[in-house]
Structure formats: C-alpha cells, structure tokens
Amino acid sequence: MYKYDVYDQQIVNERVAQYRDQVRRRLSGELTEDEFRPLRLQNGLYMQIHAYMLRIAVPYGLLSSKQMRMFAHIARKYDRGYGHFTTRQNIQFNWIKLEETPDILADLASVEMHGIQTSGNCIRNITSDEFAGVAPDEIVDPRPYAEILRQWSTFHPEFAYLPRKFKIAISGAAEDRAAIAVHDIGLSAIRNAQGEIGFRVLVGGGTARTPIIGSEICDFVPWQHMLTYIESIMRVYNQYGRRDNMYKSRIKILVKALGIEEFRRQVEADWVDIKGGPGTLTVEEVKRVAEYFAAPGYDVSAEKDPALDLFREQNKAFADWMQRNVRPHKVPGYAAVLLSLKKTGVAPGDVTADQMDRIADMADRYSFGELRATHKQNLVLADVKQSDLVSLWKEASAHGLATPNIGLLTDMICCPGADFCTLAFARSIPLAKMISDRFDRVDFLHDIGEIELNMSGCVNACGHNHVGHIGIIGVDKKDGGEWYQVSIGGAQGNQAAIGKILGPSFNFQQMPEVIDRILQVYLRERLEDEPFIDTVRRIGVEPFKEWVYATPIEADDSVDKTNYGFMEKPDHYTVQRKSRL
Numbered sequence: 001m002y003k004y005d006v007y008d009q010q011i012v013n014e015r016v017a018q019y020r021d022q023v024r025r026r027l028s029g030e031l032t033e034d035e036f037r038p039l040r041l042q043n044g045l046y047m048q049i050h051a052y053m054l055r056i057a058v059p060y061g062l063l064s065s066k067q068m069r070m071f072a073h074i075a076r077k078y079d080r081g082y083g084h085f086t087t088r089q090n091i092q093f094n095w096i097k098l099e100e101t102p103d104i105l106a107d108l109a110s111v112e113m114h115g116i117q118t119s120g121n122c123i124r125n126i127t128s129d130e131f132a133g134v135a136p137d138e139i140v141d142p143r144p145y146a147e148i149l150r151q152w153s154t155f156h157p158e159f160a161y162l163p164r165k166f167k168i169a170i171s172g173a174a175e176d177r178a179a180i181a182v183h184d185i186g187l188s189a190i191r192n193a194q195g196e197i198g199f200r201v202l203v204g205g206g207t208a209r210t211p212i213i214g215s216e217i218c219d220f221v222p223w224q225h226m227l228t229y230i231e232s233i234m235r236v237y238n239q240y241g242r243r244d245n246m247y248k249s250r251i252k253i254l255v256k257a258l259g260i261e262e263f264r265r266q267v268e269a270d271w272v273d274i275k276g277g278p279g280t281l282t283v284e285e286v287k288r289v290a291e292y293f294a295a296p297g298y299d300v301s302a303e304k305d306p307a308l309d310l311f312r313e314q315n316k317a318f319a320d321w322m323q324r325n326v327r328p329h330k331v332p333g334y335a336a337v338l339l340s341l342k343k344t345g346v347a348p349g350d351v352t353a354d355q356m357d358r359i360a361d362m363a364d365r366y367s368f369g370e371l372r373a374t375h376k377q378n379l380v381l382a383d384v385k386q387s388d389l390v391s392l393w394k395e396a397s398a399h400g401l402a403t404p405n406i407g408l409l410t411d412m413i414c415c416p417g418a419d420f421c422t423l424a425f426a427r428s429i430p431l432a433k434m435i436s437d438r439f440d441r442v443d444f445l446h447d448i449g450e451i452e453l454n455m456s457g458c459v460n461a462c463g464h465n466h467v468g469h470i471g472i473i474g475v476d477k478k479d480g481g482e483w484y485q486v487s488i489g490g491a492q493g494n495q496a497a498i499g500k501i502l503g504p505s506f507n508f509q510q511m512p513e514v515i516d517r518i519l520q521v522y523l524r525e526r527l528e529d530e531p532f533i534d535t536v537r538r539i540g541v542e543p544f545k546e547w548v549y550a551t552p553i554e555a556d557d558s559v560d561k562t563n564y565g566f567m568e569k570p571d572h573y574t575v576q577r578k579s580r581l
Contacts, residue, residue, distance in 0.1 A: 001062050001370060002147050002292045004112045011155075012109045015116060019043050020102035027099060044115025045101055048420045052096040054104060055118040060128040060146040060170075061089035061373040065360035068371065070111045072356035078104050083356070085341060085349040087413060087464055088167075089127050089373045090118060094420050116154065121162045123153035123234075127169045129177045130374040133293060134382045136330045140189045140197050142172030144290040145226065148281065152227055159234055163241030164249035167206075168230070170199075179375060181205050181214045181496035182467055184251045185230060190220065198222045203233060203263070204255030207461035211498045212252045215260040217267065223286070228279040232271040236263070295331075296368040296383055302333030305387040320404035320442060321393055335386050337366075339379040339396055340403040340411065344436040347429040348414040349377035358399045366392050375464075376413055378406065408445040409453055409515075410436045413464055417457030417474065418482075424457030426474025426482040431455065431511055438512040448519060451532045454490070467492045469533045470518060471499045472511070482508040488518065488544055489536045500541045502548055510553045517548045 004012070019039070026036040040046075044055040056071075071091060075083050078100050079093040086092055096104070108114055117124060126146045133141045149168060153159065159166070170187040171178040180186025186202035198220045205214025221229045237251045240258075255263050312319045327336040339359065342348050351359070359379060363371045366388050367381035374380060379401075384392060396402035405411045412435070415421070417428030432455060439445065454468030458476075465471035471487040483505040490499030506514050521544045526535045536544070 001064060002059070002289075008112070009109070012112075012114050012116075015043070015114065016102060016105045016109050019105060023098060023102050038120075040101075041119040042116065043101075043105060044118035045096070045098075046119065047422070048094065049418075049422055050420065051094065052098055052101070053420065054093045054096045054101060054115060055086070056091050056093075056108060056113060056115050057118050057125050058090050058113075058373050059150050060126055060132070060143060061130055061375075062143070063371050063373065064111075065363040065369045065371070067111045067113055068356050068360040068363065070107060070113070071351075072353040072360070074104055074107065075353035075356065082350050082352045084347070084416065085351065085373050085377050085379070087375045087377065087415075087462060088118075088125050089130075089375055090125055091373070092416075094416065119165075121164050121166075122160055123156065123162075123166045123168065125167075126150050126153070127167070127178055127183075127375055129171050129173055130372045130380045131177065131327065131336055131382065132172060132372075133295070134329050134331070134334075134336055135173045135175075135177075136328050137174040138172050138330065139174065139191060140172045140223075141290070141293060142170045142178075142187075142189060143293045144286055145172075145187075145223070146170050147289050147292065148227065148286070149230070152279075159238060162234075162238055163243045164246065164251075166234070166237075166251070176493050176496075179464070179467065179492040179496070182207055182211075182464065182492065183214065185233060186214050187226070192220055196222065199226055201229065201233075204252040204260075205496075206250055206252045207464055207466040208250070209247055209459050210250075210252060210256075211461070211466035212256065213496050213498060214252075215255060217260060217264050224281045225275055227281055228274045228277060229267075229271055231274060231279055232267045235270050236266045240266075296370075298331050298334065298383070299385065302331075302385050302387065304333060305390070308386060308389060311390055317397075317404070318390065318393055320446065321397075321402055322389070323446075324404045324406045324408065325402065326389065329383070331383075333386055335384050335389060337381045337384045337389070337392060337396075338374070338406045339381065339401040340405055341378050341401070342405055342411045342436075343400050343403045344410060344440045345433060346400070347416075348412050348432055351379075355399055355401060358395070359401070362392065362395060376411070378411070404442065405445060407450045407452070409439055409448065409451045409519075410445060411452075412436070413452070413454040413468065415456050415462035417455075421457060423460055424474055425459075425476045426457050426484060426508070428455045428457040428463060428474070431472070431484070431508060434508075435512055435515055438516070448523065449529075449531055452491075453515075464492070466490050466498050467496060468499060469536070470515065475505050477505070484508070484511055486514055486518075486548075488541060489533070491533055502541065502545050504549075506553065513553045514548055517553075518544055521547045 022039045025031045046053045080095045084092045126149045128146045167183045168185045169178040169180045169183040172189040182205045188200040201218045202214030203217045242249045325338045367383045372380040414428045414432045418424035452469045454465045455472040456463035456465040457474040465473045467490040477483045485505045486502045487499030491497045
C-alpha cells in the first residue's frame with residue numbers, strides 16, 4: 001500500500017499544528033462558530049445532534065493492521081468504544097469532544113492518516129473495488145490510478161472550492177464493484193480492439209434529491225490521458241456548476257441541463273488545451289506508484305487443504321460462510337474473505353475497539369497485514385491461504401465477524417440516520433435492527449438469495465437507497481412521526497438502475513410487514529433459482545405494489561420502540577439540532 005514520503009508527512013503534521021491553534025482560538029472565543037465551521041470541516045469534523053463526528057479518510061478503502069489498531073485506540077480513548085464504516089470506505093467516530101480533536105489528528109498522522117477533504121466542496125475520498133489486485137476478472141489493478149487521483153486532487157488549488165462536493169470511483173474489473181454509475185465521475189478500465197488499456201468514463205451520476213445513473217461521456221480514454229480528461233471535466237463543472245442553490249449544485253444537474261452531448265463538447269474543447277501537457281501520465285510514473293501495490297510474498301506452493309471440503313460437508317455453519325463470505329482469488333491456493341459487520345443486533349458498519357484489534361491481528365496472521373473497507377460497510381481480508389480458511393472462520397466467529405449473510409437481506413447498507421445526523425428525517429439504525437430481528441433465519445435468508453436492502457434517513461441518501469434492490473428512505477412529514485418511502489428494482493454494478501417508488505410512505509412500525517409482503521410476492525412469482533432483482537425486472541413493480549397496499553398494514557404495537565433506540569446522550573456535549581453540519 002502507499003507509504004507517505006517526507007513531504008506527505010510534513011504536510012499532514014503542519015495541518016495538525018495549524019488545526020490545533022484553530023481549536024485553541026475557538027475554545028477561547030477568539031473564533032466564532034461561523035468562523036470556525038469551515039476550518040473544522042476542512043479536517044473532517046462535523047457537528048451532529050449529540051456531539052461532534054470525525055470522518056477519517058481511508059483512500060480507496062485500503063488499510064494496514066497498524067492503522068486499524070489506531071482506530072481501536074481512538075475508539076477507546078476518545079469515543080465510546082466503536083467506530084462506523086461508511087459507504088465512502090471511510091470510518092467515522094460519532095462521540096468526539098472538540099478539545100480532543102487535535103490529539104486525535106496527531107495520533108492519525110503518526111500512522112499516515114488524516115481527515116482532510118472528507119468534507120467540504122472539494123474532491124472527496126477516491127473509492128474503488130475492495131477486491132482490487134486480487135480479483136480473477138480484473139483487467140488492470142485500479143489502485144495505482146486511484147492513488148494518482150488522490151495525490152492530484154489533494155489540496156488542488158483550482159478545485160478547493162467547487163460548487164458542491166465531488167466523488168470519483170474507479171473500477172479495474174469486468175464486474176463493477178465500485179458503484180461507478182452513481183458517482184460524479186465513474187471510471188471503468190477496459191481494453192480496446194488493439195489490447196490497449198484505457199478507461200470508459202461516466203459523468204453526472206448520483207443519488208440524493210435527484211437520483212441519476214451516470215452518462216457515458218467517453219467510451220475510451222487512454223490511460224495516459226486519464227488525469228487530463230478528468231481535469232477538463234472538473235474545469236467545466238467548476239466554471240458552470242450552480243453556486244446559487246445547493247440542491248442544484250452537483251455536476252449531475254449541470255449535465256442534465258446541458259445534455260450529455262453539449263457537456264461532452266465543452267469538456268473536449270477544454271481538453272484540447274491540456275491534453276499532452278504536464279498532467280499526462282507516463283509509463284515511469286505509473287510504474288513508480290504501482291510499486292507500492294506490488295503483490296505480497298504469496299506462497300507459490302499453497303494449495304487447497306484436502307480437509308477443507310470434508311469440514312465443509314460436516315459443518316453447515318462453515319459451509320454457509322464459505323458460500324457467502326469467501327470469494328475467488330487470482331492466485332491459486334488463496335481466497336478473499338469478507339468479514340461481516342452486519343451481525344443481528346449491531347448497527348450496520350459498526351465495529352468495536354476490541355473487534356478492531358482482533359481484525360488487525362487476523363490481517364497480520366492471514367493477509368499480509370492489510371485489509372480493505374467496502375462501500376457496502378464490510379471489511380475484506382484479501383489474501384488468505386485456503387488452508388487457513390477454517391482457522392480464520394473460527395477466529396472471526398469468536399469475535400462476531402463471521403455472519404454468513406454477505407449479499408443477503410440482513411447485509412443492509414445503512415446510514416447513521418436521525419440517531420446522530422442533523423439532516424435526517426427518520427432513524428435508520430433502529431429500523432435496520434428491527435428488520436434483521438424479523439428475518440434473522442439463516443435458512444430463510446439463503447433460500448431467498450441475494451437481495452440488497454439499502455436504507456437512508458433522509459434525501460441525502462448516504463445509504464444509497466436509490467440503487468438498492470429494496471430501498472428505504474426517511475421522508476419529511478409534518479406530524480413529527482417517522483415515515484419511510486420504499487422503492488424496488490434499484491441496482492448497482494454493470495446493470496445499475498434507480499429503483500421505482502412503490503407508493504405512499506409507511507411509519508416505523510409498519511416497515512417489517514412491508515418488507516415481508518414484498519418478499520411474499522417474490523417467493524410467489526420467482527422462477528426456479530431466479531434472483532430477486534431479475535424477478536422485479538421481469539414482472540415489474542405493479543404486482544409488488546398491489547400486494548403491499550392490498551390491505552391496511554397495522555402498526556405492530558408489540559414492538560417496543562425503546563428496544564431499538566441507540567445510545568443515551570453523552571454528558572460532555574450536546575449540539576443543537578438546528579445546525580446543518
């Protein structure tokens with residue numbers, strides 16, 4: 001993985017010192033909150049309902065065991081003993097004291113980490129495929145290109161004040177596992193007829209208030225020109241993107257207003273001036289960066305343990321885990337393993353400090369000291385010997401990290417929602433827990449197969465609800481209750497699509513029955529072994545809508561809503577809900 005050089009470290013250390021003085025001035029009253037707000041946001045510090053939240057950048061989701069142990073230290077010393085992995089492959093800590101944030105950033109700097117550009121109208125964390133470098137269907141390892149993009153975008157003076165936040169995702173494989181179609185810019189590695197490497201470029205994708213699948217702006221940009229082409233896209237957006245209305249400020253609105261043909265014309269007109277210029281990538285530069293991602297010292301004699309199949313036949317729990325949580329690896333004798341952060345009763349994406357330490361230990365023992373965060377809020381050990389799978393499964397099981405539900409209904413994507421976020425209309429975490437409780441039956445989950453349920457607490461759609469096979473989003477109601485709108489038929493990957501809304505919204509206690517009715521239609525209508533999303537595409541939304549609304553759904557009064565609360569308010573700090581950030 002990429003290692004800081006002396007300049008990287010100096011920049012991050014100087015930022016910590018600068019921020020420490022800014023916090024001192026805020027606490028002494030020299031800076032007002034309005035004056036301090038942009039300064040803290042530049043370092044990833046948000047003001048939420050109960051306390052400050054600190055978002056830490058995890059470039060393209062790649063972590064060392066040392067960095068994971070630092071997260072455990074931060075969780076214990078400065079938070080409430082846990083952290084939350086997000087759909088941006090980052091981690092957040094939700095119970096932070098302002099006066100301690102400089103020390104946290106100093107601790108992070110000691111392991112080559114920071115919170116820079118995890119907030120603000122700038123280019124955010126570059127995200128990628130969690131199986132980068134090991135996937136059998138990989139065309140090119142995207143990590144060197146992701147790192148080049150990270151270096152280019154960090155502190156870029158021209159793009160420090162964009163009309164709105166900007167997100168880039170890159171995939172290097174035949175199957176898109178980075179959700180590139182719902183990013184401001186999505187890059188997919190391809191080979192042309194001559195066998196040359198380049199990138200298919202999508203632009204103007206996104207969820208939130210106006211969910212849109214990105215449009216293809218170029219079907220093949222040679223790898224040498226990737227950076228300059230992206231720079232031209234950014235320059236057109238920076239010049240013409242709206243700054244008068246934050247709800248219409250994303251690049252997707254500009255692309256929609258101009259049309260993809262006109263937007264392409266303007267980008268290519270700008271590109272003429274910089275194509276072949278200093279931003280052009282060279283073989284030497286890509287090779288230099290790629291050396292940071294050289295393959296680890298694989299055991300070329302590694303083979304599948306002959307006892308593995310026998311143990312799998314004799315142990316159903318292990319067999320279920322192998323089916324759902326273990327993925328193929330391009331190196332014979334190895335596998336990639338997903339650690340589920342979706343155990344029933346736990347907020348999706350949450351990891352305790354003790355679990356973080358154990359994950360770091362497992363990364364050292366089984367995966368060359370590295371791990372990855374996924375945009376679906378799980379973790380990956382990418383380089384596990386097949387002969388170590390039984391031992392790893394036993395260890396992961398002992399620490400609540402081996403739930404065999406990857407890709408199934410209870411493997412939900414879920415934002416923090418109204419338990420924490422000042423923007424949310426409704427709670428996400430308690431609803432996720434309630435749905436998990438209702439459907440927590442392994443045989444049933446495996447029988448209904450892959451279903452992606454994505455949940456957000458508000459229109460900002462941090463939980464990617466619009467591209468969930470089943471999407472749930474909290475909506476604003478004047479009565480002060482918690483109401484949720486449901487969509488079905490969304491998808492990410494190679495067949496990305498925006499889900500269609502079923503109809504009027506439902507209250508908190510109705511939601512498990514709504515999901516149950518949707519599943520009833522699927523089980524009734526599916527063909528043999530037909531996945532949920534294929535059934536929806538075949539029969540359409542209407543049969544689901546008719547059955548869900550066929551009879552009134554009574555609120556389940558047996559549900560004790562207090563059991564689905566999260567945590568009591570801290571005694572050290574309370575933030576007024578009126579603050580947006």
